[in-house]
Structure formats: C-alpha cells, structure tokens
Amino acid sequence: MGIRSTTEEFNKFESGLDELSALTGLAGDDLTWLGDQAKQLSISTGENGIRITKSATDILEAYKLMGSAKPELLKNKEALNEVTKQTLILAEASKMETGPAVTSLANIMNQFNAQASDAAKYVNALAAGAKE
Numbered sequence: 001m002g003i004r005s006t007t008e009e010f011n012k013f014e015s016g017l018d019e020l021s022a023l024t025g026l027a028g029d030d031l032t033w034l035g036d037q038a039k040q041l042s043i044s045t046g047e048n049g050i051r052i053t054k055s056a057t058d059i060l061e062a063y064k065l066m067g068s069a070k071p072e073l074l075k076n077k078e079a080l081n082e083v084t085k086q087t088l089i090l091a092e093a094s095k096m097e098t099g100p101a102v103t104s105l106a107n108i109m110n111q112f113n114a115q116a117s118d119a120a121k122y123v124n125a126l127a128a129g130a131k132e
Contacts, residue, residue: 069106079116
C-alpha cells in the first residue's frame with residue numbers, strides 16, 4: 001500500500017513537471033532545478049518561522065498558477081521560484097488556499113508593475129492586512 005502511494009505521488013510529480021515544462025518552455029537542468037526547488041520548499045521553514053505545508057506536487061501547481069497569472073515570470077526560473085515561494089508563505093500565514101493567494105499577489109504585483117524582487121514586500125503588506 002505504501003509503495004503504491006509513493007509511486008502515485010512520484011507519477012503526479014513527474015506529470016506536474018511535464019505540465020510545467022509545457023507552460024514555461026523549460027527543459028533539462030532548468031526544469032530539474034525547479035523540481036528540486038519544489039521539493040526543498042515542501043519541507044522548508046522560512047526565516048519568518050512559517051512552515052510550508054504543501055507537497056512538492058502542489059508547489060509545481062503553484063508555479064503553473066503563478067506563471068499563468070504573471071507570464072513575465074516564465075522567462076526567469078529564479079523569479080518564478082521566488083514569487084511562488086512568497087505566495088506559499090502568504091497562503092500559510094493567512095490560512096488561505098494557494099489559488100487565491102496566487103491571484104491576490106499576482107493582481108497586486110501586476111497593478112503596481114512590481115518586480116519579482118518586491119514580492120516579499122507585498123506579501124508582508126497582504127499578511128498584515130489579513131491579520132487585521
């Protein structure tokens with residue numbers, strides 16, 4: 001039973017990587033890098049003490065959602081990773097689902113024409129608003 005579950009999760013992850021490759025155009029080492037980042041994020045705790053509780057497969061889905069909402073990130077795997085990471089922190093901090101967190105952050109960043117490096121600043125503002 002455990003082997004079947006592990007195999008199914010592996011297959012979902014590989015399928016997610018294939019879909020991410022189709023969306024971003026990334027392949028090879030770049031795609032492997034994003035997959036590795038998703039795995040690391042799935043077991044990470046940020047410097048702010050917020051633990052990411054999403055699976056690596058869920059994080060691949062978040063990459064796809066963010067890439068669709070903010071297409072300019074598809075040209076830069078590091079920027080896509082950073083903004084998605086900040087989105088996951090927002091989702092965890094505000095106890096919201098990943099999809100609405102992606103939409104919220106992407107809309108605000110698009111509205112203010114913000115760079116990927118500013119994502120943390122906007123997440124902090126959104127999290128503070130959610131706290132109040």
